[in-house]
Amino acid sequence: MADDYYDLLGVARNASQAEIQKAYRGLARKHHPDVNPDDKSAKKKFQKIQAAFEVLNDPQKREMYDRYGSSFETVGGGRGGTSRRAGPEAGFAGFSPEDVDLSQFFGERFGAEPEEAGGFAQFFRQFRRGAGTRKAAAGRPRRGSDLTHEIAIPFTTSISGGELQLAVTRREGRTETITVKVPPGIQDGKKIRLRGQGETASETGEPGDILLTVRVEPHPFYQRRDNHLIVRVPVTLKEAALGAKVDIPSPQGVVSIHVPPGTSSGTKLRVKGHGVAPARGAPGDLLAEIQIVLPKHLDETARQWIRQIDDRSHEDPRANLRW
Numbered sequence: 001m002a003d004d005y006y007d008l009l010g011v012a013r014n015a016s017q018a019e020i021q022k023a024y025r026g027l028a029r030k031h032h033p034d035v036n037p038d039d040k041s042a043k044k045k046f047q048k049i050q051a052a053f054e055v056l057n058d059p060q061k062r063e064m065y066d067r068y069g070s071s072f073e074t075v076g077g078g079r080g081g082t083s084r085r086a087g088p089e090a091g092f093a094g095f096s097p098e099d100v101d102l103s104q105f106f107g108e109r110f111g112a113e114p115e116e117a118g119g120f121a122q123f124f125r126q127f128r129r130g131a132g133t134r135k136a137a138a139g140r141p142r143r144g145s146d147l148t149h150e151i152a153i154p155f156t157t158s159i160s161g162g163e164l165q166l167a168v169t170r171r172e173g174r175t176e177t178i179t180v181k182v183p184p185g186i187q188d189g190k191k192i193r194l195r196g197q198g199e200t201a202s203e204t205g206e207p208g209d210i211l212l213t214v215r216v217e218p219h220p221f222y223q224r225r226d227n228h229l230i231v232r233v234p235v236t237l238k239e240a241a242l243g244a245k246v247d248i249p250s251p252q253g254v255v256s257i258h259v260p261p262g263t264s265s266g267t268k269l270r271v272k273g274h275g276v277a278p279a280r281g282a283p284g285d286l287l288a289e290i291q292i293v294l295p296k297h298l299d300e301t302a303r304q305w306i307r308q309i310d311d312r313s314h315e316d317p318r319a320n321l322r323w
Contacts, residue, residue: 002069002070003048003052003070005051005052005055005056005065005070006052006056008048008049008052009023009024009027009049009052009053009056010023010027011023011056013066017057017059020053020056020057021053021057021148024049024052024053024057024148025148025150027049028046028049028050028053028149029150031045031046031049032046032169033046033169033175034167034169034175043169043173046169047169047171047173050169050171051171054145058145142201142205143201143205143206143207143208144198144199144200144201144205144206144207144208145198145199145201145208146198146199146208146209146210146211147168147197147198147199147208147209147210147211148210148211148212148213149166149168149210149211149212149213150212150213150214150215151164151166151180151192151212151213151214151215152215152216152217153182153186153214153215153216153217154217155216155217155218155219155222155224156219156251157182158182158185158186158187158188158214158216159184159185159224159229159251159276160184160251161181161182161183161184161185161186161279162181162182163179163180163181163182164179164180164182165177165178165179165180166178166179166180166210166212168197168210170199171199178194178197178210180192180194180212182214183278183279184276184277184278184279185227185276185277185278185279186214186216187214187216187224188214188215188216189213189214189215190213190214191211191212191213191214192211192212192214193209193210193211193212194209194210194211194212195209196209197209197210198210224276226276226284227275227276227277227278227281227282227283227284228275228276228284228285228286228287229250229251229274229275229276229284229285229286229287230268230287230289231248231286231287231288231289232289232291233246233248233257233269233288233289233290233291234291234292234293235259235263235290235291235292235293236292236293237292237293237294237295239259240259240262240263240264240265240290240292241261241262242261243258243259243260243261243262243263244258244259245257245258245259246259246288248286248288250271250274250286251274251275251276251277252273252274252277255271255274255286257269257271257288259290263290264290264292265290265291265292266289266290266291267289267290268287268288268289268290269287269288269290270285270286270287270288271285271286271287271288272285273285274286275287
């Protein structure tokens, strides 16, 4: 008994395209042969998942599958004797689908049961309605299917660009490694299209594409806001109180910033043009947020100095704090 494509993807029969694509991505990652090198059944499971997704992700194929099941590709042809391979016009010269009882015709001519004959009749009517379109497209090779993948890239690669290797398992089970060029400044959720790297439908058909959804991994110190980069810069109490020159890394290399005397935590110092430099457009800025780091252990003398400094200050740091 053929596998049910909806059961393979774990979705309901009325699932949306987004739900089908989400389920496929999760199962593809789980059962990919590269992720399960010791599981001999993973490859077969992965191929079944791909086959189910290829049908359910295509609205036309899905409609035919819902109507005729896994044998939908053979409906109207390839079910048996030579008479069934004859064109659907055979025996109907001068008649339209509405002029005859098609269910009766298929039942008498092919020996089909009433339910099956009714299905043939419905398929035939749809075939006749779209005959003009199919005749026009008959001479064109069928284009291969597009493949969809998600890739996780380091934060630094998303900013500066680079290359990575993508392992793609083809329909016949062969794994192919493709080099992906990541443009500088790409953001999380954006897509990269690899033209001509998808599935090939026939020897003469144009291959499909691979659509990659980019997921950017977080950075322990840097955050991105549009094309600006924000980094928290730890400084000592002395550097904040008396001022200092501090070196910090950036996508363009190490830059020096001047910390003015009396700088408080949370102060942002801007370095123009040292943020994200996208492939198109002006580069953003680097925003260095100062964070004062106190020593973990203070002796009594140090504590006394801090008390004296505080006693000499008559400012209330919470004077403007409001609910």
